[in-house]
Amino acid sequence: MCGITGWIDFARDLSADSRTLLAMAGSLGSRGPDDRGTWLSRHAALAHTRLAVIDPPGGTQPMTAEQDGRPLAVVVFSGEIYNFRELRRELESRGHAFRTRSDTEVVLRGHLEWGAGLPDRLNGMFAYAVWDVRTETLTLVRDRLGVKPLYYFPTDDGVLFGSEPKAILRHPAVRPELDADGLRELLTMVNTPGHGVFRGMAQVRPGSTVTFSRNGVQHSTYWSLAARPHTDDFDRTVSTVRELLEDIVARQLVADVPLGVILSGGLDSSTLAALAMRQADAPVRTFSVDFRQPDGSGTADAPFVAEAAEHLGLDHRELVLDSAALAERSLRTGVVHARDFPLGLGDMDNSLYLLFRAVRQHVTVGLSGEGSDELFGGYAWFQQEEALRGETFPWMAAQGQAGGPSFLDPDLAEILDLQSYTTVRFKEALADTPRLPGEDQHEARLRQAAALFLTHFLPMLLDRKDRLSMAHGLEIRVPFCDHRLVEYVFNVPWRMKTQGGREKGLLRAAVADLLPLSILERRKTPYPVIADPAYEAALRAELESLFADSDAPVFGLLDREAARGVLSWRLPPEHRGVVRTVLETVLRINDWLRDYQVRLVL
Template sequence: MCGIAGMVVSAGQRPPSAPLGRRMIDVIRHRGPDDDGLHCDEQAMLGMRRLSIIDVEGGHQPLYAAEGQVCLVFNGEIYNFRELRRELEREGHVFRTHGDGEVILQGYLRHGADVFARLDGMFAIAIWDRRSKDLLLARDRFGEKPLYYTNNARRLLFGSELKSLLQSTDCPRDVAPDALRAFLTYGYVPSPGSIFAGVSKLPPGHWLRCRDGRVELHRYWRPSLEAKTSLSEADAIEELAGLLDRAVSSRLVSDVPFGAFLSGGLDSSTVVALMARHLSQPVKTFTIGFKEADFSELDDARQVARHLGTEHHELVVEPDAVSLLHELAWHFDEPFADSSAVPTFLVSQLARRHVKMVLTGDGGDELFGGYDRYLRLLTLEQLGMLGRPAAAALRVAGALLPDPLGGRLGRIGERLQLPREHRYLSGVALMRADTARALHPEAGGDRHYHLPFLDEADADLGAGRSSLDRAVAIDLQSYLPDDILVKLDRMAMANSLEGRSPFLEPRLAGFALSLPESFRLRHGRGKFLLRRVAERWLPQRSLTKPKQGFAIPLAQWFRGPLRGMATDLFTSRAFRERGLCDYRAARALLDEHVSGRADRREALWQVICLELWAQRFLDATPAGN
């Protein structure tokens, strides 16, 4: 687990600067406090920070091959590296280390860019080949590890985090209007764009070649939702049980202490149960809770921990919301408004006191249909069959009835009037279109939902067009890589902790996506087949408890510890003059929320996260090259 950064310049340009390379890796020291390395030649600079997990003594990077002509740095873990190494050794490749990085490098010498499709892991890879003057960048299938880049005819900059690129004055710093509009809708900036125009995220499942200033993008993998399994329910249960067991066991490869996040819900509990089957010592588990009972899963986690005999660690937190928000803004690099980042940071902080790596349940909701919004979408589709009169009636009822019922009915009516392909996206938006437009005149509106991942989702679906599969395809293109996995990566790495997601093991994920709708949604609940498998390992409460999520008491905070902070921000001269959000609209949202006239928690959180990001990244003075 590391952070990487670097630069490649075109022939005839000024060579990359070693001091710049040092700044680019030093600013992400939290990603790898154990070691660092830097390669610099006439055209390329590649650097890394290392968190030692596998081959602690021998895993130093950069790694070299072909008499020093090929150089590699990478961030992540390759879980099938031992199998790949045996294949390469049979073909005559000689290894000097025991880690996974050299397997990638030797695999590149044997297979070229085809090596990326052979890797089971989470990774961001940079390979500089001095023989062909090629820089290759690659990112794992689901986007567990981040990779930013910006390029022009003279040079390409890349890094695990945007802050590395910002160490160079060559990095663009103009806010991208589409990215701002997307953030005000969804609470994150979708790939492949970034908050800065001219800076991109390498999409998951892609690799990039840069040669003499020319960039080519290639997709080596895409999820398939079209072909469905013909297995019986009983056979599917056994197949899934075996795949889950193999996925978890493959993620246990580590030379350092490790554990697991445990919420007491189905996904994390299943992972912990399978870990316990493979370990001779009790699994170290970690959970946090808030004093507000509605936002605490401590009792559920304790029950699972007792059932599985784990070494359980928990913490009831009263975070300093103000100081914590400033720290979170720094680590996310882009505006990011998923409020569950707060407990994710805190549980990572707790875990890091005991271990260097944890397993998580991330990905289970997308793959097995676990989100309640999937069920709401199917209900919406049934209402849509009634036609425009139903939509109009719901909007009228929404206008006549008091909140919260009136508001819900009105929003359902609004969604029914959208084109069918946009109904799901409108339901996952954090901010209503009218609120977004009040804050930013160009935000909101139907055209805002025309985001690139719609086209990619269509390609993943093939001929399949079920509402559930379409929603899952959209989440695999956007919500999973740009929200869920960003949150895990940045909050864990902020604490120098590695997080692994067994549900994203390729064979397990492929099987889950092949399940027909009836194996995912049944009896008004998601994850039907996963529950059938997990019932052999878990207590009944873990199988039946309502989905809670990693929520925090935002509504209370904005009437308490965050109220003063929000007031100061929205009345400041900098907020008003920067103009990212209309200060009068922001103050009106706060007044409505504090008075109890409306619940504006999500919109207020988005505006605060945007402003704190702007203070840290727009107001800062750029470093030199």
């Protein structure tokens, strides 16, 4: 895992402009703490920060392919290619000679051999840029599910790109500006594919490539969800899912550095730990997070984590976090800087950030269960008619979020019209969902919901996981996001996914022989949040002090009285999360506007 960035300009000579390139790369230092490299030519400047996972001595970047001493192509690559060994053998049979054992060189040589056909051959999580010296063409490529981020900023004479917005923002030609649509993306949970939030910035869409040349820009899609008839019976479906999972986990255990599993005691993470143990020569390292509550108790996950660790024979470490530390402003600003944007999941982001920092002291690579709920139907939203039949995204319909925050300045709220924006984006997303002719109405609605979760909700979680882990130089792999598993399970009928009348019944059946009954039967629980009232009290105190600061930038967006009114809310414990969400949102937006010096262009 690494950080990549670069600059193409067809109107000027970049060969001596290393200072700007180094500044862009320096912003990505946490993504690649092991090494840093640059490559400059007349019209292309590429940089790489490396987290060495495969072939530490040989996989340095930028990596160049040459012929007769002249460069043919240069690549900067972030991610992992899990089938790189098979591709290497095929390329060798076609006459390619390799200098390293790295998957990066497979990508470079694959580009020379297959060009635009390469991404479709790759199994993995990846974002990479190839500068083809022969044609003076830059190709940006992102993996199918959007596990690895890749942003770009077109200019009059070329393009800037980077793993994170912060790299692009280091270029002197770019200002951190936010227009109305960028603000709409921030304040809703729409997560429009390709939207970069900052004005002028975009993301390479999952499963897509963007090519820049003197002739302009070309966009292409090499993968998307497809609806196909499912002809396997239930037993064959179960065995196929199991076979796929075993192969996926085996491939994703390949690393030349220490590796572990993030364990919650739930079905998904326990499945990964169990499958990893079947492949390992020694107990697999696992890690969990816990908060000590005021009464001394832990989270609901704790007993299940302990049972999974004992049943599977894991080398387990429980990382206990302090509620007081989670309320510190320095932690919150660290999370905002890691994500480049202010909104997320509040204290769940804070605790995950600290968990990854602690995990990184023991391993360099971790496996995590993202994607399972979206794929196997684990969310309660799949069971709620109001969510399935609503005129907005299921995760927003069930929680009444389509209109956005209630504490916005009334004039701004009218300009943004978040309700209409969400409706338009929802209709666009629905138009892109695959359909199967002849499918009954209920099954069609569930297929639509699954597609929306995979294309709009999951990328939000993947981005969160990538940013908070890479902030500490920790690579997180997500086996449930393997495209082969996604393609297969997406087309499995809902009755099979909920076999036995349970959410994720198909997955439970596929791993029934691996896990203790308590975990097999455990219902989904959310990532743990802090129950300590001292956390909310600290947020209230900080917001109170913010009202004394007349220059606080967040007040350009807020209805001050509505925001101040939050301080008087005294909701019962079961609704306390509403207050905390408002407090966290206001404070994070203020941090972000101040630290990033964002200018609003509305």
